[in-house]
Amino acid sequence: MLHLRLITPSDKTDAVVRLIEKTVGTTHLAVVPGAARDPVGDVVMCDVAREAGDELIGGLRALDIDKSGSIAVENIDLSLSYRADKAADEAPGEGADAVLWExxxxxxxxxxxxxxxxxxxxxxxxxxxxxxxxxxxxxxxxxxxxxxxxxxxxxxxxxxxxxxxxxxxxxxxxxxxxxxxxxxxxxxxxxxxxxxxxxxxxxxxxxxxxxxxxxxxxxxxxxxxxxxxxxxxxxxxxxxxxxxxxxxxxxxxxxxxxxxxxxxxxxxxxxxxxxxxxxxxxxxxxxxxxxxxxxxxxxxxxxxxxxxxxxxxxx
Known part of the structure; x- marks a missing residue:
């Protein structure tokens, strides 16, 4: 699993949340309105199966989040969560075969x-x-x-x-x-x-x-x-x-x-x-x-x- 921590402009947060929710293999979505100070915006966090990570990151870049905010990606070494297991099962393919091009x-x-x-x-x-x-x-x-x-x-x-x-x-x-x-x-x-x-x-x-x-x-x-x-x-x-x-x-x-x-x-x-x-x-x-x-x-x-x-x- 991957953990994404995003800073999004307030006017783009809803679009980011919709993108995350419709991406198969995501879970543990959290939104903290107005938490970011530099740049100013909202903090959005979620976990995503590695095999769905490239698709999600590509969608976020299409929304220019990498330019107007930030996209930070971390590997999760251990995740004890039924929802995380379910998200990984729903994502297409195997995580070991996935390529994160970014x-x-x-x-x-x-x-x-x-x-x-x-x-x-x-x-x-x-x-x-x-x-x-x-x-x-x-x-x-x-x-x-x-x-x-x-x-x-x-x-x-x-x-x-x-x-x-x-x-x-x-x-x-x-x-x-x-x-x-x-x-x-x-x-x-x-x-x-x-x-x-x-x-x-x-x-x-x-x-x-x-x-x-x-x-x-x-x-x-x-x-x-x-x-x-x-x-x-x-x-x-x-x-x-x-x-x-x-x-x-x-x-x-x-x-x-x-x-x-x-x-x-x-x-x-x-x-x-x-x-x-x-x-x-x-x-x-x-x-x-x-x-x-x-x-x-x-x-x-x-x-x-x-x-x-x-x-x-x-x-």
């Missing part, structure tokens, strides 16, 4: 910002991965992949393509390209420093590395894994199962490939540099392709489910 767009918009924190995380992850590839240490590689924040802007780019939001697409693309460019540039300097103090060497990079050689040897398995990870990542975002994102992060080799390309570039190794860059691009392409198709499929099947539910209510 919530997804807001979350990916924040994750797609080229902030100092984002650049710091992707740079640190790439430097950790650089240590991993030089030492042929799989544990460091896994740790670097878990630290890397690149799935946020990738998800934002997929969402922007499906929602036809060019500004979000451009913001996400800038975060992806600029983030990796800065991270790789800093890692090149980091490699020079580590070589200078005797911790990195060209021999360590060129020796047999059974645990990490895959990062500069792309193949079809790399693309397949990236596609599967992209599907899993999008499903975890849209179903609010964020714990699965950790598994997604350590399934793809974007950060290790970027790190190996940077280290190889610092030692003038064109073969590994190009192979790692190809691995990086292949993973990015697989994730974007899979994530976009997953969102399109969810949008299509959820629309069909809502149409079936609407027809059954009119029978």
């Amino acid at each position: 919530q997804l767009a807001d979350a990916t918009h924040e994750e797609s910002t080229l902030s100092v924190t984002y650049v710091a995380f992707i740079t640190l992850a790439t430097m950790i991965a650089a240590c991993g590839v030089v030492l042929d240490n799989a544990i460091l590689i896994v740790g670097a992949m878990a630290v890397g924040p690149e799935f946020g802007p990738l998800a934002g780019f997929c969402t922007a393509l499906v929602q036809r939001a060019p500004r979000l697409a451009l913001r996400s693309l800038i975060a992806i390209v600029a983030g990796f460019a800065v991270a790789m540039l800093v890692t090149v300097g980091f490699s020079y420093f580590m070589d200078g103090v005797g911790l990195f060497s060209q021999d360590m990079l060129e020796r047999a590395r059974p645990n990490t050689a895959f990062v500069y040897a792309p193949d079809w398995f790399s693309f397949v894994v990236a596609v599967l990870a992209g599907i899993a990542g999008m499903l975890s975002l849209t179903s609010a199962k964020s714990g699965a994102l950790v598994g997604v992060a350590i399934s793809v080799t974007t950060v290790p490939a970027a790190a190996n390309a940077a280290v190889a570039l610092s030692y003038g190794e064109p073969g590994q540099t190009w192979g790692s860059t190809e691995q990086l691009l292949l993973n990015l392409l697989g994730i974007v392709l899979a994530g976009t198709l997953t969102l399109l499929a969810q949008k299509y099947f959820w629309a069909l489910q809502r149409k079936r539910a609407a027809r059954s209510r009119h029978v």
Whole structure:
């Protein structure tokens, strides 16, 4: 269940209440006239089944409540209520399958910002991965992949393509390209420093590395894994199962490939540099392709489910 807390102008409160009452899957409606001070208006609260949330939020935005008042949405962890159970049963579909497009767009918009924190995380992850590839240490590689924040802007780019939001697409693309460019540039300097103090060497990079050689040897398995990870990542975002994102992060080799390309570039190794860059691009392409198709499929099947539910209510 979701809890909605609205501030509505007094002249729109009746329309908001009617919208909530006619939306299947809502309950616990409460109206507090004149309670809001900034902006001035009434406070309207209700609970809604997750699978009906997108329809209700879309209706509220059509009434311009997001402009003239406010719409706040919270997840309810526990609701002991017969009415809540009844509302969830009446709502079409299953809550786990529902996509809250407004919530997804807001979350990916924040994750797609080229902030100092984002650049710091992707740079640190790439430097950790650089240590991993030089030492042929799989544990460091896994740790670097878990630290890397690149799935946020990738998800934002997929969402922007499906929602036809060019500004979000451009913001996400800038975060992806600029983030990796800065991270790789800093890692090149980091490699020079580590070589200078005797911790990195060209021999360590060129020796047999059974645990990490895959990062500069792309193949079809790399693309397949990236596609599967992209599907899993999008499903975890849209179903609010964020714990699965950790598994997604350590399934793809974007950060290790970027790190190996940077280290190889610092030692003038064109073969590994190009192979790692190809691995990086292949993973990015697989994730974007899979994530976009997953969102399109969810949008299509959820629309069909809502149409079936609407027809059954009119029978």
